[in-house]
Amino acid sequence: DYQAQYPPPLISFDTPNVTFDSVGGKGANLLKLTLAGFAVPEGFIIPTSAYRQFVEHNRLAEQIRAILKNADLGSPESLDSASSQIRAAFSTGQVSPELRQAIEAGWQTLETKPAAVRSSATTEDLPDMSFAGQQDTFLNVTTAGALIDSVVKCWSSLWTARAIGYRARNQIAHAEAALSVIVQIMVQSEVSGVLFTANPLTGLRREVVIDAAYGLGEALVSGQVEPDHYVVDTETGQISAKTIGAKSVVISGKTEGGVQTEEAGRSEAQALPDEAILRAA
Numbered sequence: 001d002y003q004a005q006y007p008p009p010l011i012s013f014d015t016p017n018v019t020f021d022s023v024g025g026k027g028a029n030l031l032k033l034t035l036a037g038f039a040v041p042e043g044f045i046i047p048t049s050a051y052r053q054f055v056e057h058n059r060l061a062e063q064i065r066a067i068l069k070n071a072d073l074g075s076p077e078s079l080d081s082a083s084s085q086i087r088a089a090f091s092t093g094q095v096s097p098e099l100r101q102a103i104e105a106g107w108q109t110l111e112t113k114p115a116a117v118r119s120s121a122t123t124e125d126l127p128d129m130s131f132a133g134q135q136d137t138f139l140n141v142t143t144a145g146a147l148i149d150s151v152v153k154c155w156s157s158l159w160t161a162r163a164i165g166y167r168a169r170n171q172i173a174h175a176e177a178a179l180s181v182i183v184q185i186m187v188q189s190e191v192s193g194v195l196f197t198a199n200p201l202t203g204l205r206r207e208v209v210i211d212a213a214y215g216l217g218e219a220l221v222s223g224q225v226e227p228d229h230y231v232v233d234t235e236t237g238q239i240s241a242k243t244i245g246a247k248s249v250v251i252s253g254k255t256e257g258g259v260q261t262e263e264a265g266r267s268e269a270q271a272l273p274d275e276a277i278l279r280a281a
Helices: 020-035 048-057 060-069 076-091 097-109 144-159 161-169 274-280
Strands: 043-046 115-121 137-141 179-185 191-196 207-214 228-233 238-243 249-253 259-263
Touching: 020 043, 020 048, 020 115, 020 179, 043 097, 043 115, 048 060, 048 097, 048 144, 048 179, 060 076, 076 144, 076 161, 097 144, 097 179, 115 144, 137 144, 144 161, 144 179, 207 274, 228 274, 238 274
Parallel strands: none
Antiparallel strands: 043 179, 115 137, 115 179, 191 207, 207 228, 228 238, 249 259
């Protein structure tokens, strides 16, 4: 029973029959991976009900409606201004003592190890729309205070200018959007990357594509680094193509918390050895 491990309302990754509306797209996929037996770093999910409670407790819905009513959602400058106002309102909100206590207890269960605090919105990973990169992630969080602050910042990132504009263009009601937060043990990776089970450029399902770079994956997903690019033919089990990227930047965790960006100087080396490429594929 996950409730014995994490206090309510926290949800563990091995909880069955959790609704998409409770944990969002990223959370739902982590639950599927865990229940399927994949090695998912341990953590818990703060469900969307906590976000809604925070919004209600701090009377933010009325402020959000007023700010958006006065905004021109077709103007980048107006979107930026609306986003700044909404996020400022979130930053002054108070997390209830009960939820704060539950989150800190959940982190204690993770032995207060450095954590990644990740946003999981109910309007992401949909079949016909992508909200990738519109909400925030905070890496290498090392104190209870920083953990609570990061959770609130994740909630407020539902109101980035990009997210507001995207919902407006796709006629998604702002009031229907909600966000859960994933707190997960931080992996201080030597190499990280993205794997596609079908080639996104050609659509071929017999080709697994891996982009990889040194350090944490943030440099790759934020576009700060040119990664290595590997293609594996799953019918032959062989690497069919390999392009070595510049990999000039490495993002890594700092001992005192947070991350640092450094020059790599290993651009000619292959980040992921062939054995690891084939094992991942």
